[in-house]
Amino acid sequence: MIGADDMAFPRLNMASYWTYFVASVIMLLSFLTAAGAAKAGWFAYPPLSVAESAGQTWWIISLVILGASSIMGAINFITTVLNLRAPGMTLFRMPMTVWAMFITSILLLLALPSLTVAVACLLMDRVAGTSFFMPAGLIISGTTWERNGGQPLLWQHLFWFFGHPEVYIVIMPAMGMVSDVISTFSRRPLFGYKGMVYALWGIAGLGFIVWGHHMFTSGMNPMLGTTFMMSTVVICGALRDQDLQLARDHVARFHPIRHADVVRRWLYFDVHYRRIDGRFFSGHAGDIYIHNTYFVIGHFHFMMVAERCSDFWRPSIFGSPKCSGVC
Numbered sequence: 001m002i003g004a005d006d007m008a009f010p011r012l013n014m015a016s017y018w019t020y021f022v023a024s025v026i027m028l029l030s031f032l033t034a035a036g037a038a039k040a041g042w043f044a045y046p047p048l049s050v051a052e053s054a055g056q057t058w059w060i061i062s063l064v065i066l067g068a069s070s071i072m073g074a075i076n077f078i079t080t081v082l083n084l085r086a087p088g089m090t091l092f093r094m095p096m097t098v099w100a101m102f103i104t105s106i107l108l109l110l111a112l113p114s115l116t117v118a119v120a121c122l123l124m125d126r127v128a129g130t131s132f133f134m135p136a137g138l139i140i141s142g143t144t145w146e147r148n149g150g151q152p153l154l155w156q157h158l159f160w161f162f163g164h165p166e167v168y169i170v171i172m173p174a175m176g177m178v179s180d181v182i183s184t185f186s187r188r189p190l191f192g193y194k195g196m197v198y199a200l201w202g203i204a205g206l207g208f209i210v211w212g213h214h215m216f217t218s219g220m221n222p223m224l225g226t227t228f229m230m231s232t233v234v235i236c237g238a239l240r241d242q243d244l245q246l247a248r249d250h251v252a253r254f255h256p257i258r259h260a261d262v263v264r265r266w267l268y269f270d271v272h273y274r275r276i277d278g279r280f281f282s283g284h285a286g287d288i289y290i291h292n293t294y295f296v297i298g299h300f301h302f303m304m305v306a307e308r309c310s311d312f313w314r315p316s317i318f319g320s321p322k323c324s325g326v327c
Contacts, residue, residue: 003086008079019069023062030058046133046152060123074105100176111165118158160211206235216287
């Protein structure tokens with residue numbers, strides 16, 4: 001897409017893949033331990049993750065290796081985009097897919113060290129008897145753990161400082177690809193190309209200051225909760241800018257090709273779902289009451305129903321309102 005013959009570091013590219021493969025094997029080995037694989041959830045909150053079975057140790061080791069793999073890949077992407085573009089391929093002529101991968105790689109380099117430090121401390125708590133995350137006087141299954149008094153909440157800060165940028169690490173490449181698919185099948189250049197690039201940078205930057213909205217029920221100061229709430233609302237605005245710029249000049253003028261129509265329908269749902277869902281989950285006042293309730297779980301079911309009823313949810317800016325039947 002940028003006219004490069006190969007990645008900047010081909011050997012590092014291969015090393016990144018095989019390191020990822022090793023991490024995957026180690027993760028799967030945890031299922032073969034006597035007590036089974038890790039059971040502390042994907043966010044591994046202490047003290048459960050410290051007192052868990054041996055499978056949790058394999059999980060931690062796998063994450064450390066996987067982080068090294070991601071960092072190698074990120075360095076390779078960044079170097080390739082900056083140094084190996086074809087003559088005349090300026091930064092603001094790159095496809096949105098390349099922009100998305102470039103910004104994602106920067107996010108990886110900035111966010112992964114937080115997770116690596118956290119899991120290294122968690123591993124020390126498990127195998128070396130340290131007390132980074134284990135509180136004093138903890139009794140598990142009738143056994144008192146002799147620890148000096150760590151902070152379980154520290155894990156949440158370190159983990160979610162990585163965990164929320166990770167949301168955009170996962171979705172941002174897809175956003176770039178969708179942008180290029182819509183541009184191709186509508187047979188016109190992207191509307192507001194520079195605005196979309198700036199929106200991606202805004203999403204990346206704001207992603208580092210909203211991690212506390214995962215921790216509204218941890219007892220944080222209400223004023224601090226309000227700060228995280230407002231920054232979340234701002235980042236939602238950047239995400240909606242992406243949606244609406246794609247919708248404005250493209251969705252209503254799609255070339256009638258089936259694959260592009262799938263993307264169009266997904267975009268209808270995506271814009272509406274963010275409007276409905278964000279009102280509930282960005283505010284700390286409501287989140288405290290609905291956290292870990294069936295309302296939160298149920299919004300995923302709503303998401304699937306809304307996808308099936310994409311014609312019903314079609315807004316007027318995409319053409320005349322239409323409902324093909326009762327959803």
